[in-house]
Amino acid sequence: METQAYFKNIRTHITKELNNANSSIYVAVAWFTDVKLFNILCDKAKLGLDVQLIVMNDFITRGCNINYHDLEKCGGKVYLIDENKGALMHNKFCVVDDINTITGSYNWSIKATSNHENITISSDNIDLATSFIDEFRRIKIQYHGHDPLKKFDAEIITKRLTIIDNLIQLDEFEQIIAHLIKINEHELTPDVLKIQSSLEKLDYTDASLCISSN
Numbered sequence: 001m002e003t004q005a006y007f008k009n010i011r012t013h014i015t016k017e018l019n020n021a022n023s024s025i026y027v028a029v030a031w032f033t034d035v036k037l038f039n040i041l042c043d044k045a046k047l048g049l050d051v052q053l054i055v056m057n058d059f060i061t062r063g064c065n066i067n068y069h070d071l072e073k074c075g076g077k078v079y080l081i082d083e084n085k086g087a088l089m090h091n092k093f094c095v096v097d098d099i100n101t102i103t104g105s106y107n108w109s110i111k112a113t114s115n116h117e118n119i120t121i122s123s124d125n126i127d128l129a130t131s132f133i134d135e136f137r138r139i140k141i142q143y144h145g146h147d148p149l150k151k152f153d154a155e156i157i158t159k160r161l162t163i164i165d166n167l168i169q170l171d172e173f174e175q176i177i178a179h180l181i182k183i184n185e186h187e188l189t190p191d192v193l194k195i196q197s198s199l200e201k202l203d204y205t206d207a208s209l210c211i212s213s214n
Contacts (some may be wrong), residue, residue, distance in 0.1 A: 001122070001123065001124045001125045002101055002106065002122070002123045002124065003118070003120060003121070003122045003123075003125070004120070004121050005104075005118060005120045006104075006118065006119050006120075006121065007116075007117070007118050010104075010106050010112075010113070010117055010118075010119050011034065011036070011113055011131050012038045012106070013092070013102075013119065013121065014037060014102060014106075014119070015036070015037065015040065015163040017094070017096050017100060017102055017121060018037065018040045018041070018044065018094075018096065020095055020096070021044055021049060022049070022050070022097055023049060023050065023097050023099055024049055024052075024095075024096070024097055024109060025037045025041060025044055025049060025050070025051045025052070025094065025095075025096055025097075026042070026052050026094065026095045026133060026136045027052070027053045027054070027055075027093075027094045027108070028053075028054040028055075028089070028091040028092075028093055028094075028135075028136050028139065029054075029055060029091065029092045029094075029107055029108045030055070030056045030088070030090050030091065030092060030107055030109070031055070031056060031060050031061065031091060031107040031108070031109045032053070032055045032061070032066070032068075032108040032109065033060065033061075033064040033066060033108070033109040033110050033111070034063075034108045034110055034112075034113075035065065037108050038066050038068075038070075038071070038108075041053065041071055041076060042070060042071055042074040042076070043074075044076075045074040045075040045076035046074045046075060048075065050077035051074075051075070051077070052076060052077045052078075052079070052136070052140075053068070053071060053076065053077070053078050053079065054081060054089065054091075054136065054139055054140060055068065055078070055079075055080060055089075056080075056081050056083055056088070056089050057080035057081055057082050057083060058083040060109075061080070068080065074087065077147075079139075079140050079143065079144050081139070081143050081189070082143075085143065089139065091131050091135070091139070091157040092104060092105065092106055092107055092108075093111070093135075093136075095129050095132050095133050095136070098125045098126065098129055098130070098133065098180070098181075099123070099124055099125065099126050099129050100121065100122065100125075100127065100129065101121070101122045101128050101129045101132050102119055102120075102121050103119065103120055103132070104118045104119035104120050105117045105118050105119075106118065106119045120192060126174055126175050126177075126178055127174055129178070130177050130178055130181075132133070133178075133181065147185070148185045149185065149186060149187045150185055150187070151186070151187055152186055152187045152188065152189060153186060156186070157183060157186060157188075158193060159210065160179045160182055160183050161183075161192075161195065161211045161214075162211075164178055164179050164180070164199070164211065165207075165208050165209070165211045167179075167180075167209065167211065168204045168208045168210070173202075173204065176199060176204075180196065180199050180200070183196065184196065184199075191210070191214050192214075194210055195207050195210045195211055195214075198210060198214070
């Protein structure tokens with residue numbers, strides 16, 4: 001694990017993290033007007049990565065030259081938070097590949113590039129990343145409800161369960177939750193639901209036995 005604070009060239013550091021993404025990017029920022037960063041999200045979504053964006057829906061968002069729904073056309077997801085509904089969505093964080101976290105004062109805006117701002121990047125810290133993903137999902141559900149479940153995909157689920165079983169054998173339990181979150185996005189069969197229940201109860205012995213028997 002590594003944690004580093006940055007006070008200069010912040011956009012450059014964010015760009016590097018986004019370009020290195022291999023599977024997923026979750027971004028929650030109050031104001032996002034930086035076209036270059038937005039285009040990276042679109043490019044990653046086109047490559048099949050799970051790219052999701054939460055951003056405030058206020059006069060700044062509506063007045064900038066980004067069409068946020070272009071991300072959806074590329075395969076990503078956008079969740080606009082109405083400024084008149086509840087508390088201000090003032091977060092500024094991003095989670096890359098379920099393990100690397102970017103957070104700090106820096107909005108992903110053009111104005112922020114000339115401000116005194118900061119970010120901290122924590123790499124290979126799955127516990128921290130998972131806590132931010134949980135907050136991302138909480139906000140998304142509060143304002144937009146639950147996403148519809150994806151259809152059961154035996155190949156994807158089997159790969160996830162194999163990884164989970166390997167983690168159990170290595171006693172690396174802290175990494176299991178990220179894979180369980182991905183599994184829970186799908187419709188599940190009774191056998192997988194039994195494994196899910198064991199994992200949520202932290203009964204890893206039973207979970208491993210169920211995985212091996214399927």
